[in-house]
Amino acid sequence: VPGATVSPPPAAGTPRERARATFTADLLAAARRQVAEVGAAQLSLRGVARELGVASSAVYRYVDSRDALLTLLLIEAFDEVGTACETAFAQTSGAGASAGETWVAVARAFRAWALEHRHSYELAYGTPVPGYVAPADTTSHATRVWGVLGRLVIAAGLDGDLAPLSPPADVRGLVTPGVLAFAGGLGDGGPGEAGLDVEEGVVRSVVLFDALVGAVSTELFGHLHGVTTDADRLFGVTIAAVATGVGLTSRPPG
């Protein structure tokens, strides 16, 4: 009956596999909750096991080590924020918004995710967790936000919404070949086809990325505590100002 295995039933696999899958899901959920509560640096396998009502050694049937669990959560975090930014980009630019408006929407999505998942943000963009180094296979997930920023710049160029860098800067040789290749593969046919300087585009993306991390980190880590009466609005103004800096013009409608 080889055909039977082709179309998987609602819950696929042998009973054992299903049990394993659900327990793994529970384990990840518990780990997520733990990170949300105490932060990634304080994530402990024993704590997770405790929450699941299971011996601490049992966790090792499902996960190689604490660091492996951290990696799973890190990938999840990058995917969440990546999806949030991609969605915001698609919806806003799809609705015919200017590059500046799209940028603000993406930035707001980034911030909203960070505020909702404070400790995931810390794990992804904060101080590295002591003793933990993210393995190489996390980068493809981390890159998704970069992809959005890159396409944002490209779209702005295509729409004529891109002012020259001001002050003018020589960016030749600033960007790594690997990243140049990555940027070249973005958008419809890439930035080159749009007559854009790829290197300069990457630099603009870096400024945008720095702005995201800067604005969210200062707010989340308490450096704006007592400074503003309306963090939301201040974020918007801040983000818009940076847009001007990178040359993302927000043309008046019409």
Next chain:
Amino acid sequence: VPGATVSPPPAAGTPRERARATFTADLLAAARRQVAEVGAAQLSLRGVARELGVASSAVYRYVDSRDALLTLLLIEAFDEVGTACETAFAQTSGAGASAGETWVAVARAFRAWALEHRHSYELAYGTPVPGYVAPADTTSHATRVWGVLGRLVIAAGLDGDLAPLSPPADVRGLVTPGVLAFAGGLGDGGPGEAGLDVEEGVVRSVVLFDALVGAVSTELFGHLHGVTTDADRLFGVTIAAVATGVGLTSRPPG
């Protein structure tokens, strides 16, 4: 002999007091080294005691708790970076540089300190140390960098180097009264006398501050790893772009 106590000798105080002072200095130095090596989150009183060759309980004669020690180091960090920025500001603006040039110099000083004191930067501007809350008396030290940025904006306004916020933004009611008062006391007579909108000036300072933290955090926390061939130059371009965003024009010389 009350007059004798008025002019303190080179090493002041009773022998006991002097011993206490030097031991305290040694303790702080060891704690500094420890933070530089393993990071603030991993700072331990036992580790410090070990480095000093002393019983762990002995440290409690000099410091109330681990948190109190962290506070001392945090204040030190803020003072270091504050001094660095203040010096850069004074030297550059004193040499007749434009607002844009002064801003770049201050930003470079900020970054240089961060690179040299990685873990102090993390303590001051990174993810909060789990379980530690900075007491209120650290804020006056944290504020020094803010003071530099504020005076920078004021100086730019006085020199006519300040373009209107672009895109124009309504910033009324955005800033807390306390911070408005702080900003009003900056510079020679304050921003009001220079015909500046104090609230708008604070917002500009926030953008600059976010840019500092953003650029340094992304670099230090590894998010630009493999992106650039010259982090120094990229930082300069990034920072200059933000200057344009907040309206700090760098007029061509002459």
Next chain:
DNA sequence: TGTACATCAGTGAACGCGCGTTCACTGATGTAC
């Protein structure tokens, strides 16, 4: 100058806590004939 007392520095043991990881083990679930 000398004695009696108070102050302070530093010791070492202990309390109580938490952690990651390993390992021999008991049972249950699957598989092959």
Next chain:
DNA sequence: TGTACATCAGTGAACGCGCGTTCACTGATGTAC
């Protein structure tokens, strides 16, 4: 359908480590008379 064996899940105890903080204590350094 039934038996013999292999696989896997989960247990509980243990190893070895580190931490912050307390506490009764020994000595040395200071102070008052």
